[in-house]
Amino acid sequence: MKNILLVDDHPFILDTYVTMLKKTNSFKFENFLEAxxxxxxxxxINEEKEIDIALFDISMPKNSISNIEDGIDLALHFKSKHPNAxxxxxTMHTEFYILLKAVHLVNPEVFISKNDVDNFTFTAIIDSLKKDKLFYSEEMLEVYKWANQTKIKLDQYDFQILSLxxxxxxxKELINSLPLSLSAIEKRKSNIKLTLADFKGIKI
Known part of the structure; x- marks a missing residue:
């Protein structure tokens, strides 16, 4: 592990992460790539040949040119370019459908709340990555366990429908944002509702 990509729309948060990573006892990175x-x-992502680890915030300003809605979509693109990273x-997000999208579509090795970040966090994270172990906050771990137990099958369109x-x-307005017919959207909504029936607060 030599190169790490750090993505957050707040520069001071990136500075904090870099400072903490430089203090880790278990590993020293050669390059910090910040965005x-x-x-x-x-x-x-497109130009660097080798990125070993990528850290993403989920809340990112939407990019209309690339159709990147958030950090999860960005991570999916990253995986297509750097599959072994x-x-x-x-994140600060606690909404179930957002956490589920991240877990189900990306399956990250590390998924924690910003509230859990302290001076010891990154040492623990790097240690876990070196051992090929997951490192999850409690809320994210519950979503991970549920997603694996229920073997859900939702795709990016389903999560776009949930988000919108x-x-x-x-x-009837969803057809303006998705390349799907109204009947296809209605079928997907029924499937999502059935899949996520146990969770309150999900509007669908």
Whole structure:
């Protein structure tokens, strides 16, 4: 592990992460590749030949040109370019469908809340990665266990429907944002509702 990509739209948070990583006792990185925008992150992802670890914040400003909605979509693109790299999510999000999207589509090695970050966190994270072990916060671990137990089958379109619906977009308006027919969207909504029936607060 030599090169690490750090993506967060707040520069001071990136500075904090770099400082903490430099203090880790278990490993010393050679290169810190930093991005505060989707555009910069895509440039690094597409141009760098070797990235060993990538850290993503889930909340990122939408990139209309690349159709990247958030850090999860960015991580999916990263995986397509660097399939052997390890992925870390650090987020303030606690919404079930967002955590599920991250776990189900990306399956990161590390997934924690920003509230859990302290001076010892990154040493523990690097140690876990070296041992090929997962490192999850409690909320994220519960979602991970549930997703694996239920063997859900949702794709990116399903999660787009969930996201837009939770933002108040009506079913008939979803066709303006998705390359799907109204009947296809309605079928997907029924499947999502059945899949996530046990979870309150999911609007669908």
């Amino acid at each position: 505060t925008s989707v555009e910069k992150a895509l440039s690094i 390890k992925i870390i999510f650090i 619906t939770n933002k108040g977009v009506k079913t």
